[in-house]
Amino acid sequence: MSSIMKFIPLSVSFIFAVTITGCNKLKELPESVITEDQYYKTASDAVSAVNAVYGSLNGDPAGDFPIYGRNLNILISNGSDEQVFSPSNTNPDVRAIGTITYVAENDRVRKIWQQHYYGINKANIAIDKIPGIEMDETQKNRLVNEARFIRALLYFNLVRLFGGVPLVLHNPSSIDIEAVKLKRATAEEIYVQVIDDLTAATALPASFSGADKGRATSGAALGMLAKVYVTRKDWATARTILEKILTAGTFTGATGTYGYDLFPVFKDVFQKPTKNGKEHLFSVQYESNLGARNVQNFLSGSNFNSFNPKSFPGDVPDENLPKIFEEADTRKAASFFTKMLNPATGQEVDFSPVTRYAKFIDFSLNPITNQAQSGINYPVLRYADVLLLYAEVRNELQGPSAEAYKALNIVRARAYGLYVGNGSYTDHRRDLSGLSQAGFREAVFLERRKELVQEANRWFDLVRKGTLVEELKKIPAKTSNVSEKNYLFPIPQVELDLNNLLTQNPGWSR
Structure with missing residues (x-):
C-alpha cells in the first residue's frame, strides 16, 4: 500500500x-x-x-x-x-x-x-x-x-x-x-x-445484460425511492411507487413490468449461479478470487478467522437471534450454521456451541479455508424487502387489508418452502390472519428481522419504528x-x- x-x-x-x-x-x-x-x-x-x-x-x-x-x-x-x-x-x-x-x-x-x-x-x-x-x-x-x-x-x-x-x-x-x-x-x-x-x-434502463449486469436500474431507483418514503412515513407516496415495482397481476394496482419475484428457494438469494437474479433489485458485486485486495466481502471470511472450530468468529449473532426461527423455517439454515463439511478432508467440522453466519459463504470455494475472496454479492435491496415494505405501507394506510396480508404471507410461504412463484402458492398453512393493525405491524417487523439478517437493515428498522432503546435493553451487554x-x-x-x-x-x- x-x-x-x-x-x-x-x-x-x-x-x-x-x-x-x-x-x-x-x-x-x-x-x-x-x-x-x-x-x-x-x-x-x-x-x-x-x-x-x-x-x-x-x-x-x-x-x-x-x-x-x-x-x-x-x-x-x-x-x-x-x-x-x-x-x-x-x-x-x-x-x-x-x-x-x-x-x-x-x-x-x-x-x-x-x-x-x-x-x-x-x-x-x-x-x-x-x-x-x-x-x-x-x-x-x-x-x-x-x-x-x-x-x-x-x-x-x-x-x-x-x-x-x-x-x-x-x-x-x-x-x-x-x-x-x-x-x-x-x-x-x-x-x-x-x-x-x-x-x-428512474430514467435508467429496466435491466442490463452481460458484463453490465448488476448496474443500477430504474427498478432499483424506484425501490430505493419507496424505501425513502417509508422511512419518512409518507405512506401514500410509498404505496404509489411500490405498485410500480410489484409485478403486474400479483397485486391489485400493481403495474410493474420488471419481472421481479422471489426465488422459490430462499438460499438461492445468496448463491453465485443466481446472483443478479429476479429477486435482486440492486446488489453490490463480488467475485471469487479476483486477487484484488480492496474488493473483499469480509462477511464470509470473518466466520473463519481461526481454523480452531471452537474459536469465536469475527462476527457473532446475538444468542437469541437464531432462537426466533422455527426449525421448519428454511431461512434459519440459510442464515446460520454450527456444522459444515470441509470438502478438502471430507470431514464435517463442528463449530458448536458458537453459531456463525451463513449467508455470504461462497461454496464455489472451500467454505472453511478459502473465504477471503467470497463471490457472493451483497443484496442492498431485494424483492422480499419490497413485499414487506408494501405490507407495512398498506397496513399503515388502512389496517391489515387483504393485499397487506398477501404481501406478508408470500414472504412467509417462501420461508417455509411453500412458494411457487408469480405471487402464487396453494399451501396456506403458514399464512397469518386476524391481526389488529398494531399486531400486523409487529408481524411485519418480525418478518423483516428474520428475512434480512446481516443485510444492514435491523438498526435502521428499529430506529424508524422507534423501539431501538427498548430492544437493546433486552440484551445484557447493551442494556x-x-x-x-x-x-x-x-x-x-x-x-x-x-x-x-x-x-x-x-x-x-x-
Whole structure:
C-alpha cells in the first residue's frame, strides 16, 4: 500500500481521492499524475469514472472493510439486537459498538463517514464531468443517472445514521481547507436531494445484460425511492411507487413490468449461479478470487478467522437471534450454521456451541479455508424487502387489508418452502390472519428481522419504528449503556476537530 497517500480526515477532503493509512508516508509520483483537464475526454473515461463510483461500495482505498462488505454491518448489526461483539475481536472500537459504549472518537464510526463521502466525491466528479464529454447522449445520461443513484444511496445511509450532514454536490475547485468547510445541512435538505437523485435515476434502463449486469436500474431507483418514503412515513407516496415495482397481476394496482419475484428457494438469494437474479433489485458485486485486495466481502471470511472450530468468529449473532426461527423455517439454515463439511478432508467440522453466519459463504470455494475472496454479492435491496415494505405501507394506510396480508404471507410461504412463484402458492398453512393493525405491524417487523439478517437493515428498522432503546435493553451487554442519543450515531470527533462549522448530535459530547 506504499503508493496510497495520506489525507486530512475531513469529509470534504475526499476531494483529494486519498485516504488515511496508519503506516504510510506521503509519496508523490508527479510523473504518473493525470489532471482532470487531461481526463474525462472519452466515453471510456466516462465509464471508468462511474465504475469508480460503484467501486466505493465494495472497496476501500486503504484495504479496510468496504461499506457493503462488513463496515456498515459493524454499525447496523453490532449497534442493534442482531449481533454482539465477538470475544475474538480485539478492536476496542468494534467491541464498543457491540456494547453500546462507542464515542465520537470511534474509528468505525469515523471510517463509515469517510467511506461514504469518498463515494459521494467519486459520484460528484462523474456527475460534473461526464456531461462535457462528446459521446452518445443516451449512454451519457445513463452513466450520470447511475452515479446519481449511488450518491442517493450513500446520502440515504448518512442521513439515517447521523441526521443532517454536509451536503456536497460538486468536486470543490479549491484546496484551501477553509474554503471547503461546510455546515451540516438539515435532514430534510438531505432527503430532498436523495429524492431528486433517485427520481432522476428512474430514467435508467429496466435491466442490463452481460458484463453490465448488476448496474443500477430504474427498478432499483424506484425501490430505493419507496424505501425513502417509508422511512419518512409518507405512506401514500410509498404505496404509489411500490405498485410500480410489484409485478403486474400479483397485486391489485400493481403495474410493474420488471419481472421481479422471489426465488422459490430462499438460499438461492445468496448463491453465485443466481446472483443478479429476479429477486435482486440492486446488489453490490463480488467475485471469487479476483486477487484484488480492496474488493473483499469480509462477511464470509470473518466466520473463519481461526481454523480452531471452537474459536469465536469475527462476527457473532446475538444468542437469541437464531432462537426466533422455527426449525421448519428454511431461512434459519440459510442464515446460520454450527456444522459444515470441509470438502478438502471430507470431514464435517463442528463449530458448536458458537453459531456463525451463513449467508455470504461462497461454496464455489472451500467454505472453511478459502473465504477471503467470497463471490457472493451483497443484496442492498431485494424483492422480499419490497413485499414487506408494501405490507407495512398498506397496513399503515388502512389496517391489515387483504393485499397487506398477501404481501406478508408470500414472504412467509417462501420461508417455509411453500412458494411457487408469480405471487402464487396453494399451501396456506403458514399464512397469518386476524391481526389488529398494531399486531400486523409487529408481524411485519418480525418478518423483516428474520428475512434480512446481516443485510444492514435491523438498526435502521428499529430506529424508524422507534423501539431501538427498548430492544437493546433486552440484551445484557447493551442494556445499561443505551439511551435516546443512540437513535443517531455521533458525528466523528476528527471531523469536528477539523471543521469548526460542524455541530455534534444531541447527547454526544463534542
